[in-house]
Amino acid sequence: MAKKIILLLAFLIGYNYSNARQLKYPNIFPEETPFIHKGLLRTTLTFATGYMPKQKINNLYLTGNIEYYADSKISFRGDGMYFFNSMNQDKTLKQNHSLYGGAAWHFPKKNFDAFVGLQTGLAICQLGTLYQNAPKSEIAYNPLVSPILGFNFYAQNWFHLFVNARYNIGNHLSADAIMPINELNFSFGLGFNIN
Amino acid sequence: MNQLQKTFLFLAIFIVNSAVFAQSKNESGQFFLGVRSTSSLFTDAGSPGSGIGGQFRIRMGKRVNTEWFADYLTTNIQNLGYRRDGHIGWSVLFYLSKEPLQLKKISPFLIAGHCFDYTKVYVLADKKTEDRWSSAVQMGIGTHYNVTEKFDISLTTQYMNHLGADLHSHIEKNGDVKELKIEKHGSAGLEGHLLITLSLNYNLGNLWRKK
Numbered sequence: 001m002a003k004k005i006i007l008l009l010a011f012l013i014g015y016n017y018s019n020a021r022q023l024k025y026p027n028i029f030p031e032e033t034p035f036i037h038k039g040l041l042r043t044t045l046t047f048a049t050g051y052m053p054k055q056k057i058n059n060l061y062l063t064g065n066i067e068y069y070a071d072s073k074i075s076f077r078g079d080g081m082y083f084f085n086s087m088n089q090d091k092t093l094k095q096n097h098s099l100y101g102g103a104a105w106h107f108p109k110k111n112f113d114a115f116v117g118l119q120t121g122l123a124i125c126q127l128g129t130l131y132q133n134a135p136k137s138e139i140a141y142n143p144l145v146s147p148i149l150g151f152n153f154y155a156q157n158w159f160h161l162f163v164n165a166r167y168n169i170g171n172h173l174s175a176d177a178i179m180p181i182n183e184l185n186f187s188f189g190l191g192f193n194i195n
Numbered sequence: 196m197n198q199l200q201k202t203f204l205f206l207a208i209f210i211v212n213s214a215v216f217a218q219s220k221n222e223s224g225q226f227f228l229g230v231r232s233t234s235s236l237f238t239d240a241g242s243p244g245s246g247i248g249g250q251f252r253i254r255m256g257k258r259v260n261t262e263w264f265a266d267y268l269t270t271n272i273q274n275l276g277y278r279r280d281g282h283i284g285w286s287v288l289f290y291l292s293k294e295p296l297q298l299k300k301i302s303p304f305l306i307a308g309h310c311f312d313y314t315k316v317y318v319l320a321d322k323k324t325e326d327r328w329s330s331a332v333q334m335g336i337g338t339h340y341n342v343t344e345k346f347d348i349s350l351t352t353q354y355m356n357h358l359g360a361d362l363h364s365h366i367e368k369n370g371d372v373k374e375l376k377i378e379k380h381g382s383a384g385l386e387g388h389l390l391i392t393l394s395l396n397y398n399l400g401n402l403w404r405k406k
Binding site: 070071073074076101102103105118119120121122141142143144145170171173174175177178 | 271
């Protein structure tokens with residue numbers, strides 16, 4: 001019973017704080033909403049799936065990002081992806097972690113925040129036993145260019161729903177093999193935002 | 196020093212000289228931070244390379260800016276080997292328009308500068324590798340497009356001419372078999388490549404002026 005009361009109170013406080021902010025900032029700018037404005041900082045951590053069309057394999061990642069809104073339409077964003085494994089027992093990849101940095105252009109409308117963006121990245125990639133021709137395969141640092149697309153939906157003042165897609169364009173170049181590491185990634189979940 | 200290198204140096208001196216005379220107190224000190232992606236054309240065996248990097252700009256005057264960059268590029272040489280390049284250097288930008296960096300307008304510029312670079316070429320078949328450190332000069336043209344007052348997208352095309360030891364690779368056909376060969380010469384050659392850079396930049400403020 002006590003847990004239910006605490007949960008109800010937490011919900012009511014959050015709801016009232018959110019409404020109070022909407023009343024305080026009804027229309028800062030025509031396209032600016034109570035949630036999407038200069039200074040907004042958001043961050044996420046979730047799982048992502050990836051599909052490599054050349055190798056025809058699906059990969060699983062832990063992914064996170066941090067994003068700062070320079071104004072309601074421009075944001076700067078850094079992302080990281082930690083490679084767990086290929087889901088279909090494929091031995092192509094042993095590691096395929098990556099880091100990204102870039103900017104996104106937003107189309108905010110009330111609580112809905114669609115965006116497109118472009119990031120450059122670096123993949124830390126090591127091939128698996130399928131390509132290993134030495135006692136240990138080489139770890140290669142491969143540059144990536146990565147367009148992103150998605151949306152955020154801000155329902156509360158400190159968290160939001162997000163859907164994100166990215167397409168990595170790059171090549172793995174090592175003494176073991178040369179191959180494209182183009183990949184379509186998809187992730188969704190809940191993120192936190194600080195206003 | 197050959198004719199091409201003399202031309203590079205002359206243009207670099209011209210642009211730096213212009214910078215001194217074109218200084219303006221109002222714009223001087225603006226600091227831009229950005230990320231960039233560079234494509235390299237006409238490098239080894241005709242294979243294009245691509246890479247990533249970062250840069251910052253410190254504006255010296257109304258029509259003069261400086262750019263400080265680092266790039267990491269890789270090239271797949273027709274699946275026979277690869278090349279890795281690292282560049283770190285600077286450039287001076289001279290704006291052709293009298294009122295550059297205006298909202299929703301292009302700002303074309305001349306650009307020239309210098310960088311230090313590291314190159315490594317690897318051949319898959321015989322596991323042969325060669326590398327070299329050198330410096331290079333680069334020169335070209337480009338433009339900014341200001342999407343907002345503080346955010347710009349820039350496109351630059353430059354020719355980079357290496358001043359150190361000559362390192363290049365080429366493909367030899369032995370019947371139906373293609374072989375990648377590396378050549379390294381101690382003397383400086385005319386080795387160079389065309390670099391096309393796309394960058395996203397944000398003006399973070401003025402380094403030595405308060406609003």
